[in-house]
Amino acid sequence: MSTAVDEFDSTLALAATGVLRDFNTAGVILAADVHVATRLTTMLEETDERVALACALVARAVRAGSICLDLAEVRDEVGEDGAELDWPVLDEWLTALRASPLLAAPYPLHLEDTRLYFDRYWREEEQVEQDLRRRAGRPAPVIANEAVLQAGLGRLFPGSSYVEQRAAAQTAARQWTTVLTGGPGTGKTTTVAGLLALLAEQAEIAGDRSPWIALTAPTGKAAARLEEAVRREMSGRLSAEDTARLGDFHARTLHMLLGRRPDSSSRFRHDRDNRLPHDIVVVDETSMVSLTMMARLLEAVRPGARLILVGDPDQLASIEAGAVLADLVDGLVAGGHIAAAELRTSHRFGSEIGALALAVREDRPDNVLAVLRGGGDRVHFVEDDDPRETLRSALLPDVLAIRDAAEAGDADAALAALDRHRLLCAHREGPWGVQHWNRTVERWITEETEDPLWDTWYVGRPVLVTANDYALGIYNGDVGVTIRRPDGSLRVCIDSSRGRLDFAPSRLGNIETLHAMTIHKAQGSQAAEVTVLMPNEESRLLTRELFYTAITRAENRVRVVGDEQSVRLALSRRALRATGLRQRLVDGSAD
Numbered sequence: 001m002s003t004a005v006d007e008f009d010s011t012l013a014l015a016a017t018g019v020l021r022d023f024n025t026a027g028v029i030l031a032a033d034v035h036v037a038t039r040l041t042t043m044l045e046e047t048d049e050r051v052a053l054a055c056a057l058v059a060r061a062v063r064a065g066s067i068c069l070d071l072a073e074v075r076d077e078v079g080e081d082g083a084e085l086d087w088p089v090l091d092e093w094l095t096a097l098r099a100s101p102l103l104a105a106p107y108p109l110h111l112e113d114t115r116l117y118f119d120r121y122w123r124e125e126e127q128v129e130q131d132l133r134r135r136a137g138r139p140a141p142v143i144a145n146e147a148v149l150q151a152g153l154g155r156l157f158p159g160s161s162y163v164e165q166r167a168a169a170q171t172a173a174r175q176w177t178t179v180l181t182g183g184p185g186t187g188k189t190t191t192v193a194g195l196l197a198l199l200a201e202q203a204e205i206a207g208d209r210s211p212w213i214a215l216t217a218p219t220g221k222a223a224a225r226l227e228e229a230v231r232r233e234m235s236g237r238l239s240a241e242d243t244a245r246l247g248d249f250h251a252r253t254l255h256m257l258l259g260r261r262p263d264s265s266s267r268f269r270h271d272r273d274n275r276l277p278h279d280i281v282v283v284d285e286t287s288m289v290s291l292t293m294m295a296r297l298l299e300a301v302r303p304g305a306r307l308i309l310v311g312d313p314d315q316l317a318s319i320e321a322g323a324v325l326a327d328l329v330d331g332l333v334a335g336g337h338i339a340a341a342e343l344r345t346s347h348r349f350g351s352e353i354g355a356l357a358l359a360v361r362e363d364r365p366d367n368v369l370a371v372l373r374g375g376g377d378r379v380h381f382v383e384d385d386d387p388r389e390t391l392r393s394a395l396l397p398d399v400l401a402i403r404d405a406a407e408a409g410d411a412d413a414a415l416a417a418l419d420r421h422r423l424l425c426a427h428r429e430g431p432w433g434v435q436h437w438n439r440t441v442e443r444w445i446t447e448e449t450e451d452p453l454w455d456t457w458y459v460g461r462p463v464l465v466t467a468n469d470y471a472l473g474i475y476n477g478d479v480g481v482t483i484r485r486p487d488g489s490l491r492v493c494i495d496s497s498r499g500r501l502d503f504a505p506s507r508l509g510n511i512e513t514l515h516a517m518t519i520h521k522a523q524g525s526q527a528a529e530v531t532v533l534m535p536n537e538e539s540r541l542l543t544r545e546l547f548y549t550a551i552t553r554a555e556n557r558v559r560v561v562g563d564e565q566s567v568r569l570a571l572s573r574r575a576l577r578a579t580g581l582r583q584r585l586v587d588g589s590a591d
């Protein structure tokens, strides 16, 4: 390669030689990937450059959220950036790997067909597969009274509008593990609440105590939404008798359910030797669960406890590596280990947001554009070259409402105003990024109120918590508002899963301004109205999953700011992650 090396480019590994250097210079692998490869090959005295390249490419794959590297696919996946590079021939590459000390004890790498893994992910994937197979292989749970189950299904899911949910609950009642999938508003929580009532009734008939139920989700926000939705179902739709059988419960994050350990960030108090005591474990927003957390959860759930994994496989996958929910749908269900419990009909949205989400899921770009341009009340497409004025008039009323309520010290009103609207960006930086739009909204506030926002902390500053703080009881994804107290001081009121908490601003460390937020961070939360800023075509993040996740954060109204090209491009790209779980579950299927 003749490309000049820029010594100030931190992605270039100046010590790299040979193939690693070529791939690094072409921008396919970063300096960090080169270092991983060099360290491993030096340690185990491997001199074959093809093995070093494979190591670097596994590191690259993991950085992008994959569990492994598929050697048969990587060249296509890298595409143009790697067109000029000297790729090893697949068969020879595999042969070199099989002969490598890196695939022998202590096994830093593992090869499964053409998939190459770092040891940690290989072990986690294998554990998840085996735990799931073991659960699926157990004799089905006993139904204490079939007639009562059928009557319960009819009572809790009456008539034709509940037909899908009735079928899903019927399926779930008969298996230890259920993957309950559906888009937004398809009635997943309703199904869960009804199913829990059915299972509690069966336990009563069998003479057992009331089942001990764990409701959990990957983030505090998602856990709080789950609890709220199940309570709403219990008070609204379930009879007093059904509600009483369920008893009281609180939803918790997965980390809290499994129990943090002060000596480890990756191990929990509950594990294979100290199982969770619950009889039923319901996990919401499973698409956000990483492979590592799924491994920790599966080892902690008792074999005789029911596990109900709820989620929308069309959403973005977890921030950390893996695509567990999609793999479970394709592997567990398609592999014949468990029966599908899928909900398809949306009950919540005015038909437009539902139709938009469906058109995205079904890959129909013309339909997506037709709904966006349909001129309805709930879906708007802002195609202006310069949308700033449109955005200013759309966003400013809520921003000022937050500020007015905060100035009056009314935390309830300020938090309610905050939940009315979310401005979502794909990126943090750049002209369509969160930081730019946070500053833009702050400038609008200054222009409107003639009150310059000199300080980081100002009245009405909405904030997003970006890391769990167990001491304070606030969690990644919690949101809050800075309000003025009668004595003039500022406090930050945070809506946490433990209820409303307030702090002096100086106590808060991992915080970002929330006039705008990234789509990735918005996973697991919703707002009445959502504005989505489409990134330009060069954005590598622009995918169907990103667009789908963004629009489905809206409860009542969604505004998409972009152009036809960016929408079409988003729909044409998939956020694919290489994993082997689906294949492992399908291979050898239900045995």
Ligand SMILES: Nc1ncnc2c1ncn2[C@@H]1O[C@H](COP(=O)(O)OP(=O)(O)OP(=O)(O)O)[C@@H](O)[C@H]1O
Pocket: 161, 162, 163, 165, 182, 183, 184, 185, 186, 187, 188, 189, 190, 191, 229, 347, 348
């Ligand atoms: N069969 C049905 N007929 C009419 N309304 C329904 C039905 N099922 C659920 N609903 C209503 O639709 C709304 C969405 O239901 P639910 O909250 O259970 O969906 P969900 O899939 O959990 O939503 P999300 O994951 O997007 O929060 C609720 O207001 C619920 O009461």
